[in-house]
Amino acid sequence: MKSNARELTISILKFNPHNSNSRPTMVDYKIKERPGMSLFLALSTIREKLDHDLAFDFVCRAGICGSCGMLVNGKPQLACKTQTKDYKNGKITLMPMPAFEIIKDLSVDTGKWMNGMSKRVGSWIHTSESTDIGKVERRIDPEVAYDTFELDRCIECGICVASCATKIMRPDFVGAVGLNRVVRFSIDPYDERTDSDFYEVIGDDNGIFGCMSLMGCEDHCPKDIPLQHKIAYMRRKMVDQRNT
Amino acid sequence: MKIHYCDALVIGGGLAGLRSAVAANNKGLNVTVISMVPVKRSHSAAAQGGMQASLGNSKMSQGDNEDLHFADTVKGSDWGCDQEVARMFVNTAPKAIRELASWGVPWTRIKEGARTAIINAEKTTIVEEPDVNGLIHSRDFGGTKKWRTCYSADATGHSMLFGVANEALKRDIEIQDRKEAISLIHKDDQCYGAVVRDLITGELSAYVAKGTMIATGGYGRIYRTTTNAVICEGIGHALALETGKVPLGNMEAVQFHPTPIVPSGILLTEGCRGDGGVLRDKDGHRFMPDYEPEKKELASRDVVARRMMEHIKKGKGVGDGKESYVWLDISILGREHIERNLRDVQDIAITFNGIDPADEGKAGWMPVHPAQHYSMGGIRTDRTGQTRLNGLFSAGEAACWDLHGFNRLGGNSVSEAVVSGMIIGNYFADHCLSNDINISTNYVQEAIRMQDLELDRILTLEGPEDIFEIKARMQDIMDNKVGVFRNGIELKEAVTELEELYLKTNDITVKAKNKIHNDELTEAYRVPKMLKIALCVAKGARDRTESRGAHFREDYEKRDDENWLSRTLAYWRLESDTLPDLEYEPLDITTMELPPGFRGYGKKGNILEHPDSEIRQKEVDTIRNKMVREGKDRIEIQEAIMPYELQREYKALNYRVGDRT
Numbered sequence: 001m002k003s004n005a006r007e008l009t010i011s012i013l014k015f016n017p018h019n020s021n022s023r024p025t026m027v028d029y030k031i032k033e034r035p036g037m038s039l040f041l042a043l044s045t046i047r048e049k050l051d052h053d054l055a056f057d058f059v060c061r062a063g064i065c066g067s068c069g070m071l072v073n074g075k076p077q078l079a080c081k082t083q084t085k086d087y088k089n090g091k092i093t094l095m096p097m098p099a100f101e102i103i104k105d106l107s108v109d110t111g112k113w114m115n116g117m118s119k120r121v122g123s124w125i126h127t128s129e130s131t132d133i134g135k136v137e138r139r140i141d142p143e144v145a146y147d148t149f150e151l152d153r154c155i156e157c158g159i160c161v162a163s164c165a166t167k168i169m170r171p172d173f174v175g176a177v178g179l180n181r182v183v184r185f186s187i188d189p190y191d192e193r194t195d196s197d198f199y200e201v202i203g204d205d206n207g208i209f210g211c212m213s214l215m216g217c218e219d220h221c222p223k224d225i226p227l228q229h230k231i232a233y234m235r236r237k238m239v240d241q242r243n244t
Numbered sequence: 245m246k247i248h249y250c251d252a253l254v255i256g257g258g259l260a261g262l263r264s265a266v267a268a269n270n271k272g273l274n275v276t277v278i279s280m281v282p283v284k285r286s287h288s289a290a291a292q293g294g295m296q297a298s299l300g301n302s303k304m305s306q307g308d309n310e311d312l313h314f315a316d317t318v319k320g321s322d323w324g325c326d327q328e329v330a331r332m333f334v335n336t337a338p339k340a341i342r343e344l345a346s347w348g349v350p351w352t353r354i355k356e357g358a359r360t361a362i363i364n365a366e367k368t369t370i371v372e373e374p375d376v377n378g379l380i381h382s383r384d385f386g387g388t389k390k391w392r393t394c395y396s397a398d399a400t401g402h403s404m405l406f407g408v409a410n411e412a413l414k415r416d417i418e419i420q421d422r423k424e425a426i427s428l429i430h431k432d433d434q435c436y437g438a439v440v441r442d443l444i445t446g447e448l449s450a451y452v453a454k455g456t457m458i459a460t461g462g463y464g465r466i467y468r469t470t471t472n473a474v475i476c477e478g479i480g481h482a483l484a485l486e487t488g489k490v491p492l493g494n495m496e497a498v499q500f501h502p503t504p505i506v507p508s509g510i511l512l513t514e515g516c517r518g519d520g521g522v523l524r525d526k527d528g529h530r531f532m533p534d535y536e537p538e539k540k541e542l543a544s545r546d547v548v549a550r551r552m553m554e555h556i557k558k559g560k561g562v563g564d565g566k567e568s569y570v571w572l573d574i575s576i577l578g579r580e581h582i583e584r585n586l587r588d589v590q591d592i593a594i595t596f597n598g599i600d601p602a603d604e605g606k607a608g609w610m611p612v613h614p615a616q617h618y619s620m621g622g623i624r625t626d627r628t629g630q631t632r633l634n635g636l637f638s639a640g641e642a643a644c645w646d647l648h649g650f651n652r653l654g655g656n657s658v659s660e661a662v663v664s665g666m667i668i669g670n671y672f673a674d675h676c677l678s679n680d681i682n683i684s685t686n687y688v689q690e691a692i693r694m695q696d697l698e699l700d701r702i703l704t705l706e707g708p709e710d711i712f713e714i715k716a717r718m719q720d721i722m723d724n725k726v727g728v729f730r731n732g733i734e735l736k737e738a739v740t741e742l743e744e745l746y747l748k749t750n751d752i753t754v755k756a757k758n759k760i761h762n763d764e765l766t767e768a769y770r771v772p773k774m775l776k777i778a779l780c781v782a783k784g785a786r787d788r789t790e791s792r793g794a795h796f797r798e799d800y801e802k803r804d805d806e807n808w809l810s811r812t813l814a815y816w817r818l819e820s821d822t823l824p825d826l827e828y829e830p831l832d833i834t835t836m837e838l839p840p841g842f843r844g845y846g847k848k849g850n851i852l853e854h855p856d857s858e859i860r861q862k863e864v865d866t867i868r869n870k871m872v873r874e875g876k877d878r879i880e881i882q883e884a885i886m887p888y889e890l891q892r893e894y895k896a897l898n899y900r901v902g903d904r905t
Contacts, residue, residue, distance in 0.1 A: 018445065054763070059475055060287065062290065063592065063595060064290050065473065111422070112421075134898055136901050138346075140353050142377075145351065146350075155289075190348055
């Protein structure tokens with residue numbers, strides 16, 4: 001098995017914006033493929049054996065934490081869920097996701113961007129009620145809870161933002177991730193915000209009306225969240241708000 | 245050299261750290277959270293199956309209460325836990341889950357009427373009454389009397405972490421990510437904060453606070469095969485250990501989860517078995533009922549993991565030698581159930597193994613083998629989370645206050661993370677409110693300078709060893725010699741070899757000399773810390789000549805209450821030491837609510853009893869019988885048998901539907 005292992009050529013954009021001498025450069029790394037190899041294993045091998053200076057981000061390596069979004073042959077996806085065997089000619093090009101501040105090489109600052117987005121859309125329950133945690137919890141229709149969960153599954157990996165043409169034209173576009181958050185809280189019975197409140201947050205071209213429905217977000221979402229359907233649903237509600 | 249000041253410093257941004265930060269913020273403190281990664285990426289997110297809390301809503305959990313949750317937790321721990329802590333925990337867990345519901349965690353809810361469930365591989369109909377419609381649901385998990393594990397499909401940890409992190413954002417709590425604490429600042433038994441390295445710029449700075457909380461999770465990455473995220477390296481434990489004052493408790497208590505998928509070691513939740521999935525051997529035979537006729541696949545994790553290994557050793561595994569595994573079959577649950585309640589499991593199996601577990605029959609079976617999963621051991625604290633260094637607290641998986649003893653029950657980890665964030669978070673906040681510190685800036689700057697010099701020293705080393713290889717060898721030793729089955733010979737070898745590796749960390753060369761973006765340098769300061777943790781685990785395991793919970797000795801198969809009903813405390817007293825110093829803290833049977841006995845699963849007749857157990861059991865029975873006759877309720881009886889302290893808001897009654905308190 002080992003002797004038959006093919007050689008992979010992984011080309012990676014290296015760039016350190018904190019070093020004024022650094023220029024973006026593509027560097028080729030050649031490693032032996034192993035059975036069941038993911039880009040997590042491939043990149044770890046490269047950093048361990050070939051280039052200690054290579055920067056990238058992994059945490060869970062199981063597609064759950066959303067740390068490792070990058071462009072793989074031009075498509076934004078989670079590196080940990082990317083199997084090298086799916087690249088028939090053994091050549092893989094890796095670049096950092098656009099739209100985020102670059103830290104170094106493949107590492108981008110999604111955390112900072114997502115915190116900003118969360119604060120902008122108020123990504124938490126807005127309520128005037130206080131809960132007595134000793135008492136039986138409020139009843140929620142099981143289907144509504146499931147619908148909320150369906151959208152709550154977003155891991156804020158940033159892939160929808162990196163796939164978005166609007167984001168390139170409008171740097172302040174809130175992204176599918178932000179719009180999804182709004183829809184998620186709008187259907188959550190614990191949240192008291194009304195459509196008019198949400199209109200104040202996303203009722204402009206940097207919000208719901210900026211989306212051009214190119215569907216890059218939904219095509220690439222690693223959690224298969226029905227983003228376009230939910231954005232369309234919210235857009236109809238926001239149009240009603242604009243017309244009132 | 246920058247010095248940041250705050251009232252409360254929280255190191256680690258997972259569930260325990262963030263919930264503690266919220267607690268401190270609620271009391272008006274200025275809190276700073278530092279985290280190596282954006283906090284929503286913390287390993288809490290990887291908890292899949294659920295959170296135990298005795299709400300007793302659903303049909304299969306009716307009659308559940310704190311007493312049952314308490315007994316399950318103590319038996320699960322193999323009597324290694326602190327029973328007062330277990331009481332504090334079980335009484336707060338229902339409040340935690342209800343608080344989280346109000347913070348937007350979309351718990352799966354009960355739908356009234358009939359539904360089909362798979363119980364013991366048979367289709368069974370369960371009917372939910374109208375009065376529980378819309379309340380929080382629960383599923384079955386290992387080692388529990390009732391179906392107690394509340395969940396949001398199989399992304400429970402994710403939903404919980406986002407819920408708590410969003411609350412922290414709402415409160416505008418200062419969260420700084422990509423920052424790593426590399427040492428604690430302390431003097432004369434008082435902790436003053438931490439020296440912190442910025443993982444983007446490499447800059448070292450100091451964070452000075454009246455209280456410091458370590459909530460950095462487990463130490464699974466000292467093993468090669470682990471479900472843990474790559475950040476779970478035990479660095480937080482090492483910071484506490486390196487003070488020389490703070491011991492680590494029960495470090496040899498390491499949990500191996502039965503069903504990580506082969507070969508990646510990625511976790512498949514216990515919910516798979518809780519919902520009715522079964523384990524099969526190479527012949528397709530469901531083997532667990534042969535070993536555990538009562539609990540079958542749902543005995544505690546330590547027992548199931550050992551039974552699987554035992555069966556594999558008999559040649560019943562699929563494949564040969566060390567690569568041998570068994571099958572996890574959830575296809576019998578049906579596609580609809582899987583695609584609604586176990587979708588991350590399905591996603592993992594398809595992505596990493598090309599198997600759709602919803603496919604009928606053998607095509608859907610997933611290869612599984614036990615792997616390191618959870619660290620019961622941790623930074624030893626008292627029941628308020630305070631360590632032996634004044635002002636230093638710890639909570640969550642990082643800590644050993646000691647809820648889990650020698651084995652944690654599934655569903656009790658995220659539950660503990662949040663509950664300890666509530667309870668210890670409050671004690672921590674109270675400490676910060678009522679204490680003053682006085683430390684010279686010169687002393688703080690010197691602490692930063694010492695760390696800077698240490699990095700310089702590492703860069704000047706010129707030896708033949710490679711730090712990546714040392715790390716890999718440590719992980720292999722831990723996998724091969726400090727695993728599910730342990731014995732004195734291998735453990736002795738492990739301690740010797742790990743000590744040699746520790747010495748070799750001074751015999752390396754870091755090739756690039758830059759202080760930032762130099763992964764080899766980062767490993768060079770982290771790996772010696774990891775080796776200290778590995779040595780605490782291995783030496784603790786070597787010296788504990790009994791089997792208890794997850795710590796299983798082939799040469800001492802019995803649980804030995806007479807000699808070993810004690811908690812291991814590991815100290816690293818001097819910087820020049822190369823091995824931890826072990827002490828033991830006895831557990832007092834005479835104050836226990838539930839004296840040691842048989843767990844109800846695992847091999848029978850495997851206990852060397854302590855004479856106090858029988859005496860105490862009689863005492864407990866006498867008190868209980870008398871009070872029952874007097875018409876006292878279960879809460880009064882509990883209070884009489886083992887009184888415990890807890891903040892009033894958490895000690896309050898938990899109401900249940902139909903008010904079956």
